[in-house]
Amino acid sequence: MTSLLSHNPHTNSIGYSFAQPTNAGNTEHSYTDNGGSVLGITGKDFAVLAGDTRSTSGYNINSRYVPKVFKIGGEDETGKDAHILLSVVGFAADGLALKERLDAVVKMYKYQHGKPMGVRACAQRLSTILYQKRFFPYYVQAILAGLDEEGKGALYGYDPVGSYEREQCRSAGAASSLIMPFLDNQVNLKNQYIPGSGEGHALAARKPEPMSRETVEQLVRDAFTSAVERHIEVGDGLQMLVITANGIEEIYHPLKKD
């Protein structure tokens, strides 16, 4: 009797009428982590999406310039006339495949409807694309940025299987645990109080206000220079894409290469 109770439900010895799954289709060897971090912040009439340009596998640096932030729906290779930005961090091959699929979708939308796809629609479509691969996911954390119907900066953060949310700011990737708390404090002004406004619960919290583009760009640079100090997978260069009503501007800053 004890032997029957000691059955391990995960061994073949139970003898189900179907064989146990083999290790084929095992996703363990289908992924790698290429490191790096990305970060997005929105303002009143702009959105900034930035990422470092290092590509790693394990302790190796593959390359010092592999961009992680892409223009979506542009005319040609240069991304002219694009109006949406996408950043992908995690497994770079999945990231690139995801970017190309979304790019194709946004272009097809334009050809079929004769107008550019809105960022809200694009955000929902990206979630659907990610969820379609729920059981063999794109191993990436994506961030989508653009300008909404009212011309305000819009930013959407995703998990690998398509859960998404519109946010003021979001960091993803290897150093997200270093950058996100910094953004909580500096963008959403968490744990910041107005001095002398009261005692205990009466103490008034500072209210977040829309920031200027200069302030946002400086925050992004500070976030990355700090992340580079403490995370080995982040470094080499900072690629920053800024989207405004006038189009997309690309800024490159060197980071430490150690």
Added chain:
Amino acid sequence: MNHFPGTWGRPRDDVYGPYDSSYLQTTGPKTHTQSPAVTGTSVIAVKFKGGVAIAADNLASYGSLARFTDVKRLRKFGDAAVIGFSGDVSDMQYIDRLLESIDIRENYSAHGNQLNAKNLHTYLSKVLYKRRSDFNPLWNHILVAGFDSEKKPFLSSADLLGTTFSAPHLATGFGAHLAIPILRRLFPEERSIEEISKEEAVSALKDCLKVLWYRDARSMDKYSLALITQDGIEVHEDQQIEAQNWAFAESIKGYGAQTV
């Protein structure tokens, strides 16, 4: 009776041993190519003024056995590109057949466009990514050397997962650990590719191959080296690593701390 319906009516494991369910239908795909068999080691490459140099040794190993000593792991694609393969040799031959058929089709086509190295790299990386997504990977890490559509030197890598990246110098396998640091020291980022001569690039690759031969147990001293310039492709096969000096080996005892 227990709560595993699958065991009901079957011989008890504790009496007859584990039930052999191997005759039952299996689920999931076949697993023949879930690991490499006969493999080639590093490929190394570097860009220089007006072209790209790429090299790989001529060995195909079967585990630790040096199985085939005359395998050419650099393959020409028309006169547009050279592809260097490391990893499984049979998968290399499959990809080579694939490229052969594309080359023939492209040459018979009427559009008159020539595929360049960048096009080829895009194609190969998508083949590799498709196969890994089907859980049936082509077990290779490849380097593609040639020119892009603007006639600028092009060098890029693609691996069995479909990961791609590009840099002024690249190496696969052991070369990523041993050759890349040498190449990064010889050709730092501040030095533009325009300042690197063909001769310098070739001698750097030869130095790297020698270090790999000294320290990579799955390497050999016979190698192939290809030069891609606007004038065409030169492939030098059956080259020999020259000026070998094994004197350093005498002084290596234990893991370094040992002196007697």
